[in-house]
Amino acid sequence: MSKLPFELFLGLRYTRAKRRNGFISFISLSSMIGIALGVTALITVLSIMNGFQHELRERILGMTAHMTITQEDGKLSHWQDLYQQLKGLEDIQGAAPNILEQGMLTYRGAVKGAAIRGILPDFENEVSDIANKMLLGSLVDLQEGEFSMILGSELAQSLGLSIGDKVTLIAPQGTVTAVGIVPRIKRFNVVGIFRAGMHEYDANLAFIHLSDAQKLFKYDQKVSGLQLKIDDLFRVGEVKQELANHLNQTLYVRDWRQQHINFFKAIEMEKRMMFIVLALIIMVAAFNIVSTMVMVVTDKQADIAVLRTLGATPNSIQWIFMIQGLVIGLLGALFGLLGGVLLALNIDVIVPFIETLLGIQFFPPDVYYISQVPSKIDWHDVYAVAGVAFVLTLLATLYPARKAAKVQPAEALRYE
Template structure:
C-alpha cells in the first residue's frame, strides 16, 4: 500500500529537526490527546460496566428473578400455586417469603429497617449471602434469631448474641385498642455482601418468626422465583402469569429496578458521547499539526514533485505521517486504559492512602469496592473509532500537499 520511498519520507517528517520543533510539539500534543482520550474512554466504560454487573449480580443474588405478589391480601394457601410454578420450564426454585418494614430499637435508639423472613434452607441457597457470612453459624438461624449486615452491626454495636427489638407497623388488637406489636430478636449471624443498602438496612429472620411477628399465620407476602436465565424471562414470566391470573401479580427484577437500570444506561451513553469528544478534539490537533507540516515542507514537496513524485505519492506520505500519530496514540492509550481498568481498585487504594481522602464512598455508590469489567467489543469499537478519526483528520492536509504547485512553491526560493 505504501512504497519504501513514501514510508521513508513519512518517517523523516515524524522525526522533526530542531528547526521544526514547533510542529513536533503540536504533533506530540495530538499524540497525547488521542492516547488520553482512548485510555479515558476505556477506563470509564469499564467502570460503568463494572457498576452495572456488580449491582445486578447482587440484586439477583439477594432477590428472586421473578416475584409473585398477592393483589389484595397475603398469600394464604400458596402450596398448590408453588407446585404449579415449580413445574414451569426454566424455573429452578420457588420459595415463600415475607418482606416488610419495621422499627428497630436498641438502647433508646430507633431506626427503620427492612425485614425479610425466609427459611434457613432458602437463605443458604443464595451464594451472595451464604458465602459472605463473617460471623455466626447457620444452625443458629432458628426461632427469634436474625442475620444482620456488617455496617448495621458496627453502627449499633451489635455482636453475635446481642438482642434488639423490632416493632411491627401492624397494630395488635387488644381490649384497650390497637397496640404496636413488638418482639425481641437475637443476632445469630453477620453478613457482608459489599452492598451498602443491604449491609446497613436489611435484617433476615426465619420465616416462622416473621409470620408470628407480622401476625400472618401461615401466609407469605410473596413467592420468590429463581430461573435458569435471569436475562431472558419473558417466556417464563408469561407462563407464570397464566397460573396466577386474577389471584396475584407477577413482576420480574427488571420491573422492580427499571428506573435504576434506565438511569445507568442513560449515564453510560452520555459518558461515552462526552468522552468521545476528547478523541475528536485530538483529531483536530492532528489536522492542525499536519497543515503546519505541509506549510513547512512546501519546498520539499515541490522538489520531490519536480523529481517525479506523483500527487498520489504526496497524499500517501502525509496520510501515513498523520495516521501514524493516531495509530500509535490509539495503541498506547488502549494498553494504558486496559492496564488501569484491570488494577483500578489497587490504584484507588493507593490514591486514598496518598491523599488521605475517601474517593469512593459506600453510602453514595452502594458498593464497597470500585468495580471494572472490560467489554472487549467496546474496546474494539473505541479502537476502530480512534483509527477512523485519525485517518479522516489527515485527508484534508494530505490533499493540500498533493495540490501544491511546484512552480509556485519554488518561485521565491
C-alpha cells in the first residue's frame, strides 16, 4: 500500500494516466505550456525593467550625491566644521561641498543655459564618479583662481566648444551700478569635457572651482550644501535619523529619492502595470485548466461514482481533482521559473545573437544612452510571480473540483 493519502495518490495517478480522449491531454499540455510561457515572460520583462532602473540609478548617482545637507536659506556656512563631524560617522562614506547655481553660457553668438556646479576636485571624488567620466582633460585641471570650466559633452557640442576655448558665463547675481543692475560676466577657459551617459547632465551641466563660484555668485565663504555619500543608498531614511540625533543644529537634508522622485515613481508605476498586464497571460492559461478539468470530470464520472460507493467523501473527491489541476499548473510554473531565470541571466548573450541574426540593432549607441539590454533579477519578483501562478492555478481548480464532488453515484452509473 502507498503511504500517500489516497487523494494525493489518485490525483497524481490521474495526471499520469493516458486519456481516452486525446483532446483533453492536448489541452492539459497547452495549459502547462501557457503558464510556463507567461511566467517566463513575466520574470524576463521584470528583470529587464530592474536592469534599466539599476542602470539609470547608477548613472544618476554617479554624478550626484546620495544626500545633501544645507541650511534654511539654501546656503551653508562653516562647512569645514560640519565635514569633520560627519566624516567620523560609520554610515558616511564621503562628503564634499558644492555650489549649485544657474547661468548662461555664450560662445561666438551661441547661447545656452546651464547648471553651474562649483566643486573642490579633491573632495568631489568622495561623492561622485565624475573623474572617471572625463572624455578630455582631467578634474584636477580645475584650479583655484584660474577660472577654468569642465563641460558636458552635449553642452560643449551645442556651443561648438573644445579644449582651450574661452566661454563667457553670465551669472544672474548682478552688480548694482548707476545705470541699474548689471549681470556679472566672466570668461572661463575650457579645460575638460565629460560624458555621464545622461542627457540631464551631458547637455546642462558645467563644473567650475568652488572658490571661483563663491566669487562669481557672491557666496563669500558659504556653499550651497554639503553632499554626502553613504554606504547603502537604500538606508537614507535611517541615516537621516542618525544625523538628526548626532548634529546639534537645525539643518535641512534632501536625499536622492526626493531629488528624482517623479522619475523613479514613473519607473515603479510602469513596472507595476507590466506585472498586471503580463499576469493576464498566466490567467488565460489558468482558464484553460478550468476547461481541461471540467472535461476530465466528465470523462471520470464512472470512476467518481465507484469511489463514492467505496466510501470516498465529496471532500476527498474534490481534493483528487484539485491536486490534478495543481500538478498541471505547478509544473508549468516550475518550467516557467526555470526558463525565466535562465533567460534573464543570459539576456546579454541572447539579445546580441538575435541582433546579429536579424541584422538590426535594438538600441543604437548614437541614439540611446543605454545601448545594451540590461537585466537584473530581483528574487522578490520571482517569488511574487510564483505566488501569482500558484494562486491562479488554485482558483482554476475550484469549480471543476466542486463539480466532481457533486456527482451522484446512481446518476453516473445509470448508463454504464
